[in-house]
Amino acid sequence: MADHDYLLDNRNTQAARRFDALSALFDPVSLRQFAACGLAEGWRCWEVGAGGPALARMMAEQVGDTGHVLATDIDDSWAKAATSRNISVRRHDVVHDAPPDDRFDLIHARLVLVHLPERERALGHMVSALKPGGWLVVEDADPALQPLSCIDESGPEQALANKIRQGFRALLAKRGADIAFGRKLPRMFRQAGLADIAAEAYFPIALPPCQPLEMATIAMIRDELLSHGIATAEEIGQHLENVRAGKLDLSQPPMISVRGRKPL
Ligand SMILES: C[S@@+](CC[C@H](N)C(=O)[O-])C[C@H]1O[C@@H](n2cnc3c(N)ncnc32)[C@H](O)[C@@H]1O
Numbered sequence: 001m002a003d004h005d006y007l008l009d010n011r012n013t014q015a016a017r018r019f020d021a022l023s024a025l026f027d028p029v030s031l032r033q034f035a036a037c038g039l040a041e042g043w044r045c046w047e048v049g050a051g052g053p054a055l056a057r058m059m060a061e062q063v064g065d066t067g068h069v070l071a072t073d074i075d076d077s078w079a080k081a082a083t084s085r086n087i088s089v090r091r092h093d094v095v096h097d098a099p100p101d102d103r104f105d106l107i108h109a110r111l112v113l114v115h116l117p118e119r120e121r122a123l124g125h126m127v128s129a130l131k132p133g134g135w136l137v138v139e140d141a142d143p144a145l146q147p148l149s150c151i152d153e154s155g156p157e158q159a160l161a162n163k164i165r166q167g168f169r170a171l172l173a174k175r176g177a178d179i180a181f182g183r184k185l186p187r188m189f190r191q192a193g194l195a196d197i198a199a200e201a202y203f204p205i206a207l208p209p210c211q212p213l214e215m216a217t218i219a220m221i222r223d224e225l226l227s228h229g230i231a232t233a234e235e236i237g238q239h240l241e242n243v244r245a246g247k248l249d250l251s252q253p254p255m256i257s258v259r260g261r262k263p264l
Helices: 015-037 054-063 119-128 156-174 182-191 210-227 233-244
Strands: 044-048 068-073 087-091 104-110 130-141 195-202 255-261
Touching: 015 054, 015 104, 015 130, 015 195, 015 210, 015 255, 044 054, 044 119, 054 068, 054 087, 054 104, 104 119, 119 130, 130 182, 156 210, 156 233, 182 195, 182 255, 210 233
Parallel strands: 044 068, 044 104, 068 087, 104 130
Antiparallel strands: 130 255, 195 255
C-alpha cells in the first residue's frame, strides 16, 4: 500500500496527537507482551510501522547499550525523534521493501497489518527477519468483534458517536483494512511455522486516552467523512463538542496481541 493510500496519513498535523494517545492506551499492553517474551539487555529489536517515538524509546531502555532498536515506517517523520545511540529510525515499507539485513530477537508491529491488504506478505517478511528462537509480537484491532464507539448507546450523543465510528470503519475497509483481522493472527502465526503461540485481547471501555484519540482521529478523517456523506459538518462539530465536554464513554475495539517464536 502506498503511503498516500493510508487513511490516517502521518503527514497530517494531528498524527502526533494520535500517536501519543495510542501510546498512552496501548504501550503498557505491548510492554507486557515484551516481558512475556523475555525482552532483555543486548536484544536486537525491530519496531515495524512505529508511528511515534515513544515505544521504540522504551524498548531501547530495556535492551541497553549492548542492544539495538530499529524503528521503521513508510513515513518516519514522527518516529525520527527517537534516534539515539541505540535506536535507528528508517523509512521502510514492510510489504514492498526487502526486510533489513539484520536478524532480530524481537519484532513488533502494532495496528499496522490490519491496514495492509498484503498483510500475509508483510508477516512473511517479519518472520524471515527473526533469529532462530526470536519472538514476533503482532497486535491488531478486531473492530468487528465490537464495532461501537459507545457501548452503552443511551442517547442521541452516543448514537451520533456510533454512526461516525461506523463510517470510519467503512472508510478503513474501503482502503483495504480487514476489520475482522485480529482474530486471524494466531492462525497466521501457526501457518507461518511459529511456535509457543499465545494470544489475548485488551478492550478499553472508557479510558482517558480514548478522548484525545477520538479528537485526533476525527480531525484527521473529517474531509473524508464529509465527502462520503457519512456525517455533516454540524454533526462532526457536535460530536467533537460532546467528546470535549466528556459526555461520552468512548470505547476502542478489542486489540488482539499475539506472540510466537521462530523454532530453534
Ligand atoms: C495506526 S498507526 C500505528 C502506529 C504505532 N504502531 C502505534 O501502535 O502507535 C499505523 C502506522 O503504520 C505505518 N504504515 C502503514 N503502512 C505501512 C507499511 N506498508 N510499512 C510500514 N509502515 C506502515 C503508518 O505510517 C503508521 O505510522
